[in-house]
Amino acid sequence: MSYEIPIGPYHVALEEPYKIDVRCEGETVVGSSLKVGFNFRGIEWLGQRKNITQATALMERVCGICSNVHSMTFCMALERIGGVEVPLRGQYVRVAMAELERLHSHLLWAGVAAELIGFQTLFMRCFQLREGVMDLLEKISGNRVNYSMNRVGGVNRDVTCGDEIRAAVGAIREETVRSLIPIFTKDRGVAARCSGVGVLTRDDALALGAVGPVARASGVDCDLRRDAPYLVYDQLQFAVPTRSEGDVFARVVVRALEILESCSLVEQALDRMPEGPLNRGDIYAVAPGEAVMRVEAPRGEVFYFVASDGSDVAARVKVRTPTFPNIPTVQPMVLGADLADVPLIQASIDPCYSCTDR
Amino acid sequence: MSAEEIRKNVGGAWAERADGFWLDVPASRVREVAAAMRTGSTRFAALVARPAGDGLRLSWHWDDAGTLLSIVADLAPGEAAPSVVDIWPGADWAERETREYYAVAFAGRADTAPLMLRDGDEPGVMLPGRGEGR
Numbered sequence: 001m002s003y004e005i006p007i008g009p010y011h012v013a014l015e016e017p018y019k020i021d022v023r024c025e026g027e028t029v030v031g032s033s034l035k036v037g038f039n040f041r042g043i044e045w046l047g048q049r050k051n052i053t054q055a056t057a058l059m060e061r062v063c064g065i066c067s068n069v070h071s072m073t074f075c076m077a078l079e080r081i082g083g084v085e086v087p088l089r090g091q092y093v094r095v096a097m098a099e100l101e102r103l104h105s106h107l108l109w110a111g112v113a114a115e116l117i118g119f120q121t122l123f124m125r126c127f128q129l130r131e132g133v134m135d136l137l138e139k140i141s142g143n144r145v146n147y148s149m150n151r152v153g154g155v156n157r158d159v160t161c162g163d164e165i166r167a168a169v170g171a172i173r174e175e176t177v178r179s180l181i182p183i184f185t186k187d188r189g190v191a192a193r194c195s196g197v198g199v200l201t202r203d204d205a206l207a208l209g210a211v212g213p214v215a216r217a218s219g220v221d222c223d224l225r226r227d228a229p230y231l232v233y234d235q236l237q238f239a240v241p242t243r244s245e246g247d248v249f250a251r252v253v254v255r256a257l258e259i260l261e262s263c264s265l266v267e268q269a270l271d272r273m274p275e276g277p278l279n280r281g282d283i284y285a286v287a288p289g290e291a292v293m294r295v296e297a298p299r300g301e302v303f304y305f306v307a308s309d310g311s312d313v314a315a316r317v318k319v320r321t322p323t324f325p326n327i328p329t330v331q332p333m334v335l336g337a338d339l340a341d342v343p344l345i346q347a348s349i350d351p352c353y354s355c356t357d358r
Numbered sequence: 359m360s361a362e363e364i365r366k367n368v369g370g371a372w373a374e375r376a377d378g379f380w381l382d383v384p385a386s387r388v389r390e391v392a393a394a395m396r397t398g399s400t401r402f403a404a405l406v407a408r409p410a411g412d413g414l415r416l417s418w419h420w421d422d423a424g425t426l427l428s429i430v431a432d433l434a435p436g437e438a439a440p441s442v443v444d445i446w447p448g449a450d451w452a453e454r455e456t457r458e459y460y461a462v463a464f465a466g467r468a469d470t471a472p473l474m475l476r477d478g479d480e481p482g483v484m485l486p487g488r489g490e491g492r
Contacts, residue, residue, distance in 0.1 A: 222399070222421075222424070292426060318406045325451075328447075357474060
């Protein structure tokens with residue numbers, strides 16, 4: 001006998017609104033349907049009615065976790081349209097901020113995953129490490145969430161606390177190598193919850209357009225920082241971790257290894273950051289034109305299409321967040337899974353529902 | 359198959375821009391091009407609509423190993439857009455959202471259920487003039 005269980009929109013695993021109705025036979029999931037849009041805010045509509053300075057602040061509100069990447073991508077799209085070259089120091093500051101943001105995002109997710117797995121001690125350790133990153137971001141920008149670092153033509157603030165950042169990043173790397181990776185990869189309880197659970201095949205990942213760690217954990221070797229470099233990523237050394245299993249375990253491992261890569265990228269950015277200006281002064285409009293800008297956010301590709309008619313208000317702003325193509329991958333992941341694994345499976349894509357809803 | 363080979367297979371005069379390669383096509387060719395993209399490690403990235411004259415301009419975007427391949431088609435007022443969701447399942451949400459934003463009908467698909475809007479909301483929330491003065 002089959003029955004349907006509605007889960008959400010107030011979900012037990014994630015404090016964001018989203019709904020998945022699962023059809024079960026016994027304890028086995030045989031089908032599902034998804035519902036999003038509970039946080040639809042019409043940000044694209046608003047973005048076409050605010051001047052670009054206001055819209056930069058607005059885009060930072062698309063996502064509460066990777067806020068910086070949205071204002072940065074919006075500004076980079078306008079810079080591409082207007083042919084504005086960001087000073088080299090400004091580019092390195094953007095890289096440092098982007099990688100610190102990836103660190104806090106991945107550590108946040110690792111903590112959430114640990115809690116869902118039932119490993120409270122690991123959850124507390126991950127969040128303790130994440131607090132260290134949040135302290136750095138606050139030290140740099142004055143804010144813990146919306147950093148207001150980006151402007152068309154560069155950044156608003158410098159990074160002047162390099163030694164503190166190096167020390168904190170070193171501590172995160174040490175703890176990640178010493179405890180997080182060994183626990184996530186070798187602990188039998190973690191393996192029992194994650195291995196072979198929520199499999200997304202490479203073919204399904206490509207067909208559904210999965211991005212970021214979700215795609216990379218299914219054997220899709222993609223990363224815009226390497227494949228379509230922007231800012232100064234082509235000057236920096238980093239690996240792109242991939243796994244072929246496509247299960248929750250693979251997604252855990254990919255993100256854990258990416259923490260180490262981001263630590264290295266932050267250090268490289270600090271080491272190579274030249275003296276010089278941070279931005280190109282006040283830019284309130286760019287020439288008419290249009291451009292796509294894509295950036296590798298913590299959850300994968302952020303896609304912006306921006307059109308300018310030469311005024312100070314963008315004629316079109318299209319925002320496609322990484323979770324937008326990743327959420328539908330939950331449906332093949334839960335097919336055939338145990339009902340009890342559904343919360344962990346859908347959390348394993350590191351979803352951000354509010355940025356998806358925009 | 360590389361992005362270059364895909365472009366050759368599709369044919370036409372692709373324009374190289376800072377953000378990738380772009381090709382203008384009639385709406386009647388969109389499905390044929392979408393099928394040609396379905397190879398190797400290519401993935402559907404996005405569907406973008408914006409007003410153009412009295413009608414709409416739609417662009418479909420794919421990524422192949424970091425190269426963005428984009429095709430653009432203009433739709434006359436009231437003209438349906440070709441659906442590619444049977445070729446690219448990942449286009450499902452993009453088409454549903456485009457319907458909500460610009461009231462575009464997608465030919466060949468039975469269901470464009472609301473994605474962001476509530477059941478019963480009128481589609482076209484991004485059309486010029488909609489929502490002003492509220």
